[in-house]
Amino acid sequence: MSDQLKLVVDRIKCDGRGLCAELLPELIRLDDWGYPIVDSGNVPKHLLPLAQRAVEDCPVLAVTLRRAEVKR
Amino acid sequence: MTRLLDAPERFGPLPQMGGGFIDAIEQSRLVGRGGAGFPVATKWRAVAKRSGGRAVVVVNGAEGEPRSQKDRLVMTWRPHLVLDGAFIAARVLHARRVILYIGERHEKARSAMLRALGERTEPEGALVTVAAAPARYVAGAESAAIHFLNDGVATPTTAPPLPFEQGVDRAPTLVQNVETLAQIGLLARLGQAPATTLVTLAGAVMRTGVLEADRGTTVADAVRGAGGPTESPRAVLVGGYFGSWVEPEVAWQLPLDHETLRRHGLGLGCGVIGLLPARACPVCETAGIMRYLAAESSAQCGPCFFGLRALADACSRISDGSSDGNDLSRLRRWVDEVPGRGACRHPDGAVLFLSSALRVFDREFANHRAHDMRRTA
DSSP: OOOOEEEEEOTTTOOOOOHHHHHOTTTEEEOTTSOEEEOOSOOOGGGHHHHHHHHHHOTTOOEEEEEOOOOO | OOOTTTSOSOOSSOOOOOTTHHHHHHHHTOBOSSSSOOBHHHHHHHHHHHHTTOEEEEEEEOOOOTTOOHHHHHHHHOHHHHHHHHHHHHHHTTEEEEEEEEETTOHHHHHHHHHHHHTOOSGGGGGEEEEEEOSSGGGGSHHHHHHHHHHSOOOOOOSSSOTTTSOGGGSOEEEEEHHHHHHHHHHHHHSSOOSEEEEEEEESBSSOEEEEEETTOBHHHHHHHTTOBSSOEEEEEESGGGSEEEOHHHHTTOBSOHHHHHHTTOOOTTOEEEEEETTSOHHHHHHHHHHHHHHTSOSOSHHHHHHHHHHHHHHHHHHHTOOOSOHHHHHHHHHHHSTTOSSSSHHHHHHHHHHHHHHHTHHHHHTOOOOOGGGTO
């Protein structure tokens, strides 16, 4: 089990407010329609506090930090 | 060896079987025939492990792919084999419910399935209910089927939970395509699944329709089996609307099996093989399919709803000659950005299809001039 964390966006909840990309431009940018394109790698340690804020401040709670997924 | 469509319409009572049957499925290396090509044994194990007598089996006969007909054909002509597979799944997975999820427009298939059900005497027959799947492209996606059966809305949902964790009635759920279940039926009956795949031939072939392809059959063999092309094709669509355009000379050699196609970066999908005649316009054809796929987005996820619409609009502008000249570079950027950003694979499939068009019809897209669309079909 790894303790590496990834940013995951619930695509159904997300309605493109764009706050996450403002908080964390290092890992999140917006597409032409205002929806986040998230870096698929693990969140580097020094960005974890900002990632945490992106999770907490998303107005529709669409962003989560998840451990690298274990497949069935 | 018995083939699916040559099998007797009905065998005797179902043989007894337990958890060991999943090993038999594993040895047969059967993969799902609904489009994703996922290994069947893996799916069954995941449900079996969690069932505790609560599992639900969804018999997926939604068949939303416009060009595909093979699922309807199996339900109509071999309904008992589909029920065999469903009952065996119910037995092996200790299911509490079996749901026949059949496309609302597939009347013949539904009545054949119901008639067959009425002839069955196994106790599993009492577990069966029937639901009409909405006639939408995404209605056959696993999570959409489950969403519909739980809440009456046939749109995909966010994973996790996956169906085997929490599906219909929040119970571990197996959603399995009807052709796959018919294969399981034969595997249980004969100890061996037929090494065949059902494909639907569409477009510029002499006889469009369903063909049962033996293992190793190539696209060329299948087209020959359908009476050959009606005229020289410009490209072959392998795998339906979520598949890829392939140059004919490459396509002819391709075998119709999931594993080999995957190694070529292609997919058999739901088994549609479509021939685009040389006199048709590939750009207009692609634009039409993109408009269809954009309209079939369930409009839940921004990148799919807005992205596919933008992709379809750009294709349409190139097709009708109203492009500002930048649409092709927009398309090339967007096909990298859109995939993997929906709750389901709808945007991924649509983009895979479009990427193949941009590759195979590179020249046509770059040099396209508007023409009367009525002459191109």
